[in-house]
Amino acid sequence: MPGPTLIIHGGAGAREGSHVGFPQYQSSLASIREAAWRVLLADGARAAVLAAVRLLEDDPIFNAGLGSRLQRDAAVRMSAALMDAERGVFSGVINIERVRHPIDVADALSGRQHTVIAGAGATALARDLGMEVFDPITEHRLEEHRQHLEGDTGTVGAVAVDETGRLCAGTSTGGVGYEIPGRVSDSPTVAGTFASTAAGVSCTGIGEHIVNHGAAVRIVTRVEDGASLDQAVAHTIAEADQRGFEYGLIAVDGAGRPVSASSRDMVTLFASRTQGEDQDFLSVNG
Ligand code: GLY
Numbered sequence: 001m002p003g004p005t006l007i008i009h010g011g012a013g014a015r016e017g018s019h020v021g022f023p024q025y026q027s028s029l030a031s032i033r034e035a036a037w038r039v040l041l042a043d044g045a046r047a048a049v050l051a052a053v054r055l056l057e058d059d060p061i062f063n064a065g066l067g068s069r070l071q072r073d074a075a076v077r078m079s080a081a082l083m084d085a086e087r088g089v090f091s092g093v094i095n096i097e098r099v100r101h102p103i104d105v106a107d108a109l110s111g112r113q114h115t116v117i118a119g120a121g122a123t124a125l126a127r128d129l130g131m132e133v134f135d136p137i138t139e140h141r142l143e144e145h146r147q148h149l150e151g152d153t154g155t156v157g158a159v160a161v162d163e164t165g166r167l168c169a170g171t172s173t174g175g176v177g178y179e180i181p182g183r184v185s186d187s188p189t190v191a192g193t194f195a196s197t198a199a200g201v202s203c204t205g206i207g208e209h210i211v212n213h214g215a216a217v218r219i220v221t222r223v224e225d226g227a228s229l230d231q232a233v234a235h236t237i238a239e240a241d242q243r244g245f246e247y248g249l250i251a252v253d254g255a256g257r258p259v260s261a262s263s264r265d266m267v268t269l270f271a272s273r274t275q276g277e278d279q280d281f282l283s284v285n286g
Contacts, residue, residue: 005256006040007272008033008052008158010062012204012248012262020061028059029271036158037273045160045168046084053080053103053170056156060138063154065101067138068174070145073181076136080172081116081193082106085200092188094118099126100134103172106188116188136174144177151177155187157202159195159252167254169193169200169216176207186210190217197254198223199232205247205266213245229253233261 010029032055040048057065068076080102081092091110095118096102105126109115117125127133144151157171171187186192186207194201194216201216210216215236222232229251240247240263248268251259258272 003256003275004040004160004162005252005258005272005274006033006037006048006052006158006160007250007252007258007260007270008036008056008156009202009204009248009250009260010056010156010269011154012266012268024061025269028061029269032056032059033271033273036160040160040162044164045162045166048160048162049082049158049168049170050103050107052158052160053156053172054101056158057101057103057172060140062156063151063174063177064156064172065174066136067141068136069141069151069154069177070137071175071181071183072178074145075181076141076174077182078102078136078172078174079185079188080106080170081188082110082170083168083193083195083200084110085167085195085197088196089115090190090194091115092193093122094184094188095182096122096126098123098133098135099131100136101131103170104131105129106170119182148178150179155185155192155204157187157193157204157250159200159202159250159258161200161252161254161256165197165254167195167197167200167252169195169202171202171204186215191215194220196220196224199229199251199253201249201251203247203249204268205263206245209240209245210247213240213243213247215240215247215249219249219251223253229257229259233259237261237263
């Protein structure tokens with residue numbers, strides 16, 4: 001049986017245009033990790049991933065949910081995805097508007113016939129599910145938009161395995177900021193979020209690079225084909241560096257090994273916790 005493991009991230013390049021210092025990111029990630037860890041032990045991997053991503057969406061210092069960046073036309077359009085390895089179902093929302101927790105809509109979709117919904121249809125579905133209208137725009141993001149600040153990165157995510165071996169990955173993003181209205185991020189694609197019983201991955205960084213590399217599904221497939229998670233991630237990041245792709249990721253394998261990695265010049269803010277044979281492993285990197 002694997003030791004339960006949880007790893008969360010607050011984006012690669014998350015501090016791009018930031019108005020708070022690194023200690024604030026560190027403290028937010030550490031407290032969200034602890035809250036989601038308790039959920040992991042009590043209710044399992046899927047509940048823990050949902051809890052972690054919801055808390056990250058609620059924290060305005062991250063670019064997801066409240067505090068998402070604005071697109072060029074001053075609207076916030078958010079995207080999120082969830083993949084639960086036990087069900088083997090990828091579900092997601094693309095460019096949803098005015099909801100507090102895009103990850104909850106992705107969660108609701110995983111039990112339906114059509115599992116990825118975009119734009120107005122996604123927003124209408126959230127209302128059908130009883131989700132209230134929520135304004136995710138903060139003064140800081142408005143000011144970034146006034147300055148036409150075009151970003152490259154910013155996303156949140158979580159990957160967990162519980163003691164029964166159930167693995168789950170989730171990602172949520174406000175996009176890159178000042179992008180063409182309707183641009184689609186990597187997060188609600190299998191390049192940005194993927195999980196099987198072998199491993200789960202959530203990516204962050206330049207969405208177009210992540211999609212061009214098929215990063216998350218590439219790593220999971222390598223593990224399914226016999227590579228260790230460390231080998232699969234190292235191989236994939238080496239390729240990314242060779243091709244000039246810029247992104248970071250978090251991952252967990254079926255045995256509960258957590259890994260975080262970033263391509264050259266990227267820094268992924270993450271926090272993880274593993275219950276192993278010896279003692280809990282705690283780390284916050286940035
Ligand atoms: N990874 C965030 C984005 O490109 O939208």
